[in-house]
Amino acid sequence: MNTRQIFVAIGAVSVLALAQTALAQEPMHSYEKNFLTNYDLLQPRAGVKGQPGDLVYVAPNAMKRLAAYKAVMVDQPEIHFSPDSKIKGMKPDDQKALAEALRDALSGRLAAGGYSVSQQPGPGVLYLRIGLTDLMVAKKKRGLLGYTPVGFVVKAGSDALRETLSKVDFIEMTFQAELVDSVSNDVLGAIVAPRGTRKGDGQKETRIDIEEFDQNMRAWGNRLRCQLDNAKLPEDKQTNCADDSGNATRYDDKK
Template sequence: MITKSISAVASALCILALLSSGAVVAAEPQYSGFIENYPDLKSDPRNPGAMIWEKPGLDRSAYSAVMIETIDIFIHPQSKYKGIDANDMKAISDAFYKDIVDVLEPDIPVVSKPGPGVLVVRLAITNVHLKKKKRGLLGYTPVGLVVTGMQDLAGKRVRLMDATLEGESFDGQTGERLAVVVDTQADLPGKKGEKPSWDQIAKTLRSYAERFRSEALKR
């Protein structure tokens, strides 16, 4: 499996597991190995395609800030295209990160260091299948960058065919694992039979962030 590590990105995937409860038993998904010692995951009845685990008795109100670690990107060995540019992936990643921060802040600070009351989040996009798109009229020239912007251009260069979101969260003071989530992006309302897209992943992450923000503000 080819792995690309990039800076910055969205976090709320793991946060979902902090909010979820009432899970039911489901078939075990295929794991990438990003998370060490996968716990006994259960399907999330509120999120088709998502599998979750959380520490028993977890006090969700104890966390008032979020720290986001670097994301890992795992390109599947059977992907039709593996040559995605690191700058392209960083541009997409930065857009995800900004979306999450815009949802959480100022109510839920996104911090750079762990500590008491801080939820530390690790996130990966795994089992990624890509397909290279045809060049447009401007091609991938500096002029094209100016016209479209780097984030938009990255999405136009490479099409996302399939992907899984994996994440885990830890207590920022003790390092204890609190929650795990694996989301295959399957069976989303209105998306049945459709392939995942960069926009779909961004919307999913924003939804998780909004749920965490709403729950956290109740404390």
């Protein structure tokens, strides 16, 4: 996936995707089922133009209700490691850098579209819960990559994420997210988006580098922005929010 074929593949969220209802073309790896409110409501959605498919839930009348929201609370993402990962955790600074980079990417996509990022619940405010689960991590083959100097100053934003991913590779991960009314707690939509492939019989292991991870974060954010935009448009003017390439064309040069 190149830099113009964004997967920011949350969406940020295809939680309310208008994608085809066909089954995803490729089998997904197993994923944790302890983050979302209800996994039984998820339905497979095919990817667009060769892009990965996801599992999505869209509540009845969700698109109509979305038109009333003016702001989004973006919670700090939870990071859950796969029980199969040789590395079961990260240093606190690295885990915080990963979580904040994901939250910043989603918040930034919304702000670029004119949506307020709220710090408090209230009428007209959505609450976005985010989890990066099933994280399978492998250390890079370099010396002293786990050493943190005394007095080390934590970097911010993309620099912090790049520093974190200079130490490890991501083999597999699952983006999970839920859109909730911040007052009633009604779940309006949810997504499960597994990415990456561990090495198995007849399979080649894939590793998610900084560029692909950044693309994924931006694509998830673009999907959420697209859904909110669609809710304010007549049906014949709405776009397919599961088309990450199309989202990138519309949004990424108009920050």
